[in-house]
Amino acid sequence: ELITDRPLADNLREIADVKRRWPDRAVVVSLMFDTRAEWNDILRRCEDTGCDGVELNFGCPHGMCERGMGSAVGQEPNVLRELVSWVAESTSLPILAKLTPNVTDIREPARAAREGGAHAVSLINTVQSVIGVDLDRLVPFPRVGDASTHGGYCGPAVKPIALRMVADLARDAGVGLPISGIGGIGTWRDAAEFLALGASTVQVCTAVMHHGFRIVEDLIAGLSDYLDARGLARVSELTGAAVPAYRDWGDLDLNYRIVAEIHEERCIGCQLCWVACHDGAHQCIHLPGEEARVGHVAPAAARAAARAHSAPAHAPYRVPWVDETECVGCNLCALVCPVDGCITMEERHGSERSETWNDRVRSGRANPPGGLRDLD
Numbered sequence: 001e002l003i004t005d006r007p008l009a010d011n012l013r014e015i016a017d018v019k020r021r022w023p024d025r026a027v028v029v030s031l032m033f034d035t036r037a038e039w040n041d042i043l044r045r046c047e048d049t050g051c052d053g054v055e056l057n058f059g060c061p062h063g064m065c066e067r068g069m070g071s072a073v074g075q076e077p078n079v080l081r082e083l084v085s086w087v088a089e090s091t092s093l094p095i096l097a098k099l100t101p102n103v104t105d106i107r108e109p110a111r112a113a114r115e116g117g118a119h120a121v122s123l124i125n126t127v128q129s130v131i132g133v134d135l136d137r138l139v140p141f142p143r144v145g146d147a148s149t150h151g152g153y154c155g156p157a158v159k160p161i162a163l164r165m166v167a168d169l170a171r172d173a174g175v176g177l178p179i180s181g182i183g184g185i186g187t188w189r190d191a192a193e194f195l196a197l198g199a200s201t202v203q204v205c206t207a208v209m210h211h212g213f214r215i216v217e218d219l220i221a222g223l224s225d226y227l228d229a230r231g232l233a234r235v236s237e238l239t240g241a242a243v244p245a246y247r248d249w250g251d252l253d254l255n256y257r258i259v260a261e262i263h264e265e266r267c268i269g270c271q272l273c274w275v276a277c278h279d280g281a282h283q284c285i286h287l288p289g290e291e292a293r294v295g296h297v298a299p300a301a302a303r304a305a306a307r308a309h310s311a312p313a314h315a316p317y318r319v320p321w322v323d324e325t326e327c328v329g330c331n332l333c334a335l336v337c338p339v340d341g342c343i344t345m346e347e348r349h350g351s352e353r354s355e356t357w358n359d360r361v362r363s364g365r366a367n368p369p370g371g372l373r374d375l376d
Helices: 008-021 036-049 077-090 107-116 156-170 188-196 206-211 215-229 272-280 299-308 332-336 357-362
Strands: 028-031 053-058 095-099 120-123 127-129 151-153 179-182 201-203 258-262 343-347
Touching: 008 036, 028 036, 036 077, 053 077, 077 095, 077 107, 095 107, 107 120, 107 156, 120 156, 156 179, 156 188, 179 188, 188 201, 188 215, 206 215, 258 332, 272 332, 332 343
Parallel strands: 028 053, 053 095, 095 120, 120 179, 179 201
Antiparallel strands: 127 151, 258 343
């Protein structure tokens, strides 16, 4: 997949046909060109179709970037700014700049797009990747004869990347543009999350490939029900609602505490949580009757916990228990547990007041206990 293998005249004719048939629907044309003359020419042709806007593809990470287009532009803010300014000078149509995630700081190209005259940004495009290797032929997938190359990774796996970048732009005063969220949207929940983190519209591709265009009906119905349940009259009331809660690490409460709780009535005794905690986390999950370890669980605590955590009949002697004094709330046990709701993370409120790392820095207490400064 590069730009298109169809004649440009066919695409333009069909865009015009779609707009005539559904005049009440917005039609946005995706464009990717190289020279200023080509941009000027295609913009005039797009205007003639009656389309409602253009999306400038500065995100494609394969094929076209080697030709100086796609992510080759999106990774160079100065070039992106200039190309957007060309377009802004040549058309009165609304301009969306589609951004690549293959950058260090997504705010830089977004700011450049605004400075160039873009009316909105859309993100993310696909993530540059290699999907695997044919170990019989020793050629990466997808194989093209006896060779391959990198491509763009999309779908549900890129959603967390997309959410973070959308949120970064939504809270950046230097951007200040409407955002169209893209990346792994397949359900109404996905759409709602993008909206809550600052997107005013969303785009769907991979899920349509899997399930067809009728999936849009499910997205609309589910999102509508969610808005009704929250007493929201329109989508715009959800846009950005979660942005104030998206903060830098230094502004999070260091004294906020959650611990894992294993609900015995749901436990099947697989002990995956115990394995994960012991081999990959803080070794705070133990088995019934487990002997205390030196410097870890006190014998009295182990005996009391063993008595208090009696295993249910369906999983005798296999239900683990949590030493809350050692648990740091990493959530690994809940992630590996195969039973929904068996392990939950519960808040524990202590006597310590809320305090952030930035609070400590401001008060001159930024030295971590037990750090290098405490060594002789």
